[in-house]
Amino acid sequence: MSDEVRAEETAGGAIELRNLSKDFDGFVAVDAIDLRIRGGEFFSLLGPSGCGKTTTLRLVAGFERPSAGAVLIDGADLSQVPAHRRNVNTVFQSYALFPHLDVLENVAYGLRWQRLSKADARRRATEALDLVQLGELASRRPPQLSGGQQQRVALARALVLRPAVLLLDEPLGALDAKIRKQLRIELKALQEEVGITFLFVTHDQEEALSMSDRIGVMNEGRIDQIGTPQDVYETPTTVFVADFLGVANLMSVEAVSSDAGGCELRVGDFRLRACSGDTSARGEAKVVVRPERVEIRAHDGTPPPNCLPGMVDRTIYVGSNLHVVIRLATGALVQASIANTGSVSAYSQGDPVLVHLPDDALRLLTGDGDDAARRTEAVAEDPGGAAR
Amino acid sequence: MTSVGLPARRPPETALSRAAAWIRNPWGRPRFLAAATWLYLAWALLPVLAAILFSFNDGRSRSVWQGFSIRWWWGDPTFSVFHDPTLTHALTHSLELAVLDMAIATPLGVILALGLARWRGRGSGTANFLMLVPLVTPELAMAVALLLVFTQLSIVPFALVNLGTTAQVIGQVTFSLSYVVVIVRSRLASIGPEYEEAARDLGASPRQALRTVLVPLLFPAILASMLICFALSIDDFVVTQYMSSDAGTTTIPMYLYANARGGSTTPAINALATILVLVTLIGVGAAFAILRSFGRRTEARDTTEAVSGLAALEA
Numbered sequence: 001m002s003d004e005v006r007a008e009e010t011a012g013g014a015i016e017l018r019n020l021s022k023d024f025d026g027f028v029a030v031d032a033i034d035l036r037i038r039g040g041e042f043f044s045l046l047g048p049s050g051c052g053k054t055t056t057l058r059l060v061a062g063f064e065r066p067s068a069g070a071v072l073i074d075g076a077d078l079s080q081v082p083a084h085r086r087n088v089n090t091v092f093q094s095y096a097l098f099p100h101l102d103v104l105e106n107v108a109y110g111l112r113w114q115r116l117s118k119a120d121a122r123r124r125a126t127e128a129l130d131l132v133q134l135g136e137l138a139s140r141r142p143p144q145l146s147g148g149q150q151q152r153v154a155l156a157r158a159l160v161l162r163p164a165v166l167l168l169d170e171p172l173g174a175l176d177a178k179i180r181k182q183l184r185i186e187l188k189a190l191q192e193e194v195g196i197t198f199l200f201v202t203h204d205q206e207e208a209l210s211m212s213d214r215i216g217v218m219n220e221g222r223i224d225q226i227g228t229p230q231d232v233y234e235t236p237t238t239v240f241v242a243d244f245l246g247v248a249n250l251m252s253v254e255a256v257s258s259d260a261g262g263c264e265l266r267v268g269d270f271r272l273r274a275c276s277g278d279t280s281a282r283g284e285a286k287v288v289v290r291p292e293r294v295e296i297r298a299h300d301g302t303p304p305p306n307c308l309p310g311m312v313d314r315t316i317y318v319g320s321n322l323h324v325v326i327r328l329a330t331g332a333l334v335q336a337s338i339a340n341t342g343s344v345s346a347y348s349q350g351d352p353v354l355v356h357l358p359d360d361a362l363r364l365l366t367g368d369g370d371d372a373a374r375r376t377e378a379v380a381e382d383p384g385g386a387a388r
Numbered sequence: 389m390t391s392v393g394l395p396a397r398r399p400p401e402t403a404l405s406r407a408a409a410w411i412r413n414p415w416g417r418p419r420f421l422a423a424a425t426w427l428y429l430a431w432a433l434l435p436v437l438a439a440i441l442f443s444f445n446d447g448r449s450r451s452v453w454q455g456f457s458i459r460w461w462w463g464d465p466t467f468s469v470f471h472d473p474t475l476t477h478a479l480t481h482s483l484e485l486a487v488l489d490m491a492i493a494t495p496l497g498v499i500l501a502l503g504l505a506r507w508r509g510r511g512s513g514t515a516n517f518l519m520l521v522p523l524v525t526p527e528l529a530m531a532v533a534l535l536l537v538f539t540q541l542s543i544v545p546f547a548l549v550n551l552g553t554t555a556q557v558i559g560q561v562t563f564s565l566s567y568v569v570v571i572v573r574s575r576l577a578s579i580g581p582e583y584e585e586a587a588r589d590l591g592a593s594p595r596q597a598l599r600t601v602l603v604p605l606l607f608p609a610i611l612a613s614m615l616i617c618f619a620l621s622i623d624d625f626v627v628t629q630y631m632s633s634d635a636g637t638t639t640i641p642m643y644l645y646a647n648a649r650g651g652s653t654t655p656a657i658n659a660l661a662t663i664l665v666l667v668t669l670i671g672v673g674a675a676f677a678i679l680r681s682f683g684r685r686t687e688a689r690d691t692t693e694a695v696s697g698l699a700a701l702e703a
Contacts, residue, residue, distance in 0.1 A: 062589075063588075063589075083588045083589055084588045084590075084591050084592055084594075085591075088589075089590065092582055092586060094582060096582040096583055096585070096586035098583060098601055099605070100604045100605060109587070109590055109600075110590030110591045112600075113590070113591035113592055113593075113596065114591065157590065158589075161591065
């Protein structure tokens with residue numbers, strides 16, 4: 001690792017989790033996690049409910065004590081430091097705004113313990129409220145605010161203390177879709193403006209993809225893959241990551257041979273060529289292709305390579321796209337996503353079609369390997385690497 | 389021509405069939421249940437209302453109405469509650485015990501509730517169970533146990549206490565604690581750990597978080613506990629009776645018990661009983677009202693359910 005990278009990782013809110021584990025009465029919630037987050041980065045922990053992401057967040061905040069391993073911020077080990085002395089603040093899923101204080105007093109609460117004069121505290125709290133565009137609501141009480149407004153007050157309350165790291169525990173979960181989309185943009189803009197490290201926990205992959213600099217996909221207490229949104233979506237290293245992020249058309253195949261560019265697969269009576277993923281593998285494996293890369297062609301003439309015949313099972317109209325579910329001749333179900341460009345493409349149940357799976361869109365996965373995850377992290381760190 | 393779909397002839401409507409339809413109507417109000425409830429309420433409350441009514445009787449009789457007067461309350465210079473020293477003393481001693489019980493049991497109970505709620509690990513199950521034992525122990529058993537402990541046991545702290553006001557206060561606090569713990573714990577459960585965690589996250593030490601965030605949120609439960617302790621103490625008979633020493637430690641319930649069947653009593657005793665009922669009602673009613681007006685709807689509902697359950701237990 002270069003010195004440049006090392007310096008970036010020990011300044012301005014860099015988080016390091018070293019072999020971090022937490023178990024509750026035998027149930028392992030967090031299983032030996034190693035993670036390095038750079039200062040000023042917007043990092044998301046993405047995973048299904050119960051995968052340990054909230055526990056990891058609480059370990060960083062100081063509400064839980066690790067069973068093993070350490071939490072370091074800017075190089076300092078925080079294992080013995082209680083929550084109220086860490087330079088880390090949290091935005092809770094339910095906001096936890098104090099109902100017996102008004103909005104300004106809520107935001108100024110943390111400043112009470114910093115021995116500021118009343119006037120200074122008031123001034124800084126007002127500034128924080130202006131930062132989240134809630135200046136006029138300073139004297140309201142939390143129950144009188146809408147969900148989006150409460151969330152902003154919670155943000156202001158945490159940011160006014162100028163922490164090194166801000167932890168966000170699914171803060172957009174309780175809001176409706178339109179406000180959520182708007183707040184995603186605002187949160188990202190806020191993070192860029194303030195420059196603090198954000199550690200964001202969510203189960204919504206669209207949120208994670210749209211806001212993060214890097215994503216860590218968690219599954220059952222371990223991190224399966226770390227990478228940029230593009231890495232994680234387009235080049236997943238495990239079946240779980242492929243399946244969790246968007247729709248994954250997974251097919252069981254047998255890898256037969258490989259050459260310079262890719263490898264040859266056998267699925268049923270058909271042959272496919274894949275250029276992405278673990279192309280040197282042999283034997284049973286899974287292959288994944290994203291629905292937007294699946295092409296539907298008419299059944300005519302000689303089919304080009306990487307085409308499989310099939311029949312339309314059903315179509316799902318979601319406004320911006322048309323999802324066409326096709327049952328292939330091999331028995332597998334594949335979903336194709338066609339953008340709604342206004343031209344009528346009528347597919348009805350039972351239509352025979354030809355499904356073209358481009359070879360660079362087919363990615364071969366040989367299961368959930370730890371080396372695969374480490375390889376991805378190494379690639380992300382190495383600015384010159386380009387392995388795909 | 390065949391007859392198709394002609395409606396069958398309806399049977400003639402008699403008074404009996406109309407009454408049957410009215411009773412069987414599925415959209416009608418539950419009349420039978422309502423009637424049963426009102427009957428029960430009347431059965432339970434009418435005697436109390438009658439007793440209250442007779443406290444305003446003009447003559448000495450407690451069963452024959454002789455006109456309206458407030459002589460037994462403060463009119464009569466010898467026998468009214470205000471003037472008769474025995475009655476007045478019973479009233480003031482009751483109030484004294486109630487205030488002491490309220491002032492001691494509430495802070496202790498709140499601390500106990502907080503401790504029990506945060507206790508993780510061995511012994512917490514046992515401690516929680518023990519906390520509820522005074523609620524289900526028959527009061528007579530508890531009173532006799534306390535009597536034996538204070539009169540027979542020569543171990544130091546117990547030997548120092550003689551029967552009398554101190555013993556009465558200790559006895560009342562012992563069972564009031566359980567009620568306070570139940571009320572405060574249910575409120576604590578509905579508050580949840582998030583506010584304190586948020587406070588600690590923002591820089592408050594655990595003690596500061598308790599003081600500035602948790603206690604203000606607990607305020608309605610604390611106030612309600614105080615009022616419940618007051619009502620319980622004023623009402624209490626068994627423990628107070630057993631812990632009493634002489635005439636100076638008589639309370640309203642004790643006086644009523646000793647004199648209610650005697651021949652030489654006046655409606656002043658009814659007046660005393662009315663005071664008892666009124667104070668208890670106001671105490672419990674105020675506790676309800678406070679819990680309902682503070683806090684979110686669900687929290688108020690949980691705690692008022694706890695309080696009403698307790699009031700029912702005590703009644």
